[in-house]
Amino acid sequence: MAKTRKAIILDRVLETCLQSGDFNGVGVEQLTQVRDAELITELIADDRLDLVRGDGHPNPHIKAFQAEPIDVQLKKIDEAGLAGCLYPTPQLLAEHDAGASEAAPYTRALKEGAPQLSYRAFDLRALEWYRNDPRFHFDVDDIHGRILQKDGTQVADRAVVLDRLEFFEFGFAYDDNMHRAIAAFIRYLHDLPEALQLEMEKHELSGSYKLHPDFIRTQIIGDFPEKMSIYDAFLQEKLQINRFCAQMGRPPLFRSEFDDLKRPNGFGVLLRPTKKEFRDFALLLDQLLSDDLNREFFKGDVEQNRYLTDEDGKRVTQPKVQSSSWRSGYARSSGLPMRSR
Structure with missing residues (x-):
């Protein structure tokens, strides 16, 4: 018929x-x-x-x-x-x-008619494995992020499903209580290998999560925010201060050159709210600020050393501008009482 x-x-x-x-x-x-x-x-x-x-x-x-x-x-x-x-x-x-015979959950969703720019929310732990793996670039800012396999790296040929990612783009979403989650469009999730889709599904969150408004603007509307992140503003302010120093005829306050002021990995919102994440961020901030101070800027105006005495009464000279690694070990190893002289 x-x-x-x-x-x-x-x-x-x-x-x-x-x-x-x-x-x-x-x-x-x-x-x-x-x-x-x-x-x-x-x-x-x-x-x-x-x-x-x-x-x-x-x-x-x-x-x-x-x-x-x-x-x-x-x-x-x-x-x-x-x-x-x-x-x-x-x-x-x-x-x-x-979609009945499709094992990959997000490919199945598309086969069942889900819009390509609909999204799912995931626990922040979902991508932590890649953040900690040196074979991948893990770039993240306040709005979105991406994971990219580094050029020239060889992903091991072994039965670890998480090893099969080459590129993945994601954003952030929030529930009504401002709990943060990773968000990804169904179309990007479909591009993942089946095994990784199944792994991601384990971390999928229920409930109502709304995309970061600037993630919507950049990824859907194609409109890029005019405002600058506080983290980028911090780095740009260091650059402006150095320019003021040059106009004053003074050495730069910070040792960083313009090319050094690219936003380093980890300088942004914490991926997970743990003590380790917070301490790593605090150390990085210390390195970007106090460790970057240029002693030459203060020369002639401020005493650059402090003078202490050790337990034997001997005079010890200590620079006022020190690296965070020096300071972190100082109290444990020097045994010097903090008595200025």
Whole structure:
């Protein structure tokens, strides 16, 4: 028995979405038979197809967000005609068991009709393994981050599922109590190997999490924030202070050159609220501030040494500007009482 034209249209939309590799839609201009426009409208009204026009997201060839309600789709067709791309509805995909045999949870979600820019929230521990592995660049700021395998590194050929990541991009989200979580779009999660998708799923959080507003601006709207992070502002302020010193004819207050003021790893919001994270951050801040002071700036105006006495009454000279590593070991190893002279 010959297929009806409606069945042919549905089959084509299903095949394109599930076999294109990127879950693409079928442009309405590709369906050119005389009655196709009428049949497509009927299929939309029957909750078989969704029409994505490209007015909510500039690329209609991906289903970035949840499709508009049926009545809104039909109203736009009445007002502006058919335009954009067609996608199978979640109901149609469910009837065809599109994701039933898919083990990777986030690939399965796309096969079941989830929008590509819908997201999931995860416990902060989900990516900690990569942060601690020297084979990967782990770049994170206050808004988003990414993991990238370093050039020239050889990932071990062994049965550790976490070794199979080459690139991953993520952001941050918050619940109503401002608890922070990692957030990732379904499309990026789909790009992960099956084993890693299953590993990520173990850390997925329930409840309502909202994306950081600047993450939405940069990743979805394509609008980059005008405001600067307090951490970047701290580094830029050091640069400005050194410029003021040069205008005063003085040595720079900080030893860092302009190229040294790139934001170092770890100088930002804590990935996990632990004592170790806090202590590592405090040490890094100390290195960026007090350890970076230039003794020459104070020469002639401030005494650069302090004079102490040890337990035998001998005079000991101690520089006032010292490295944090020197200071951390000083109290334990020197045995000097803190008596100035």
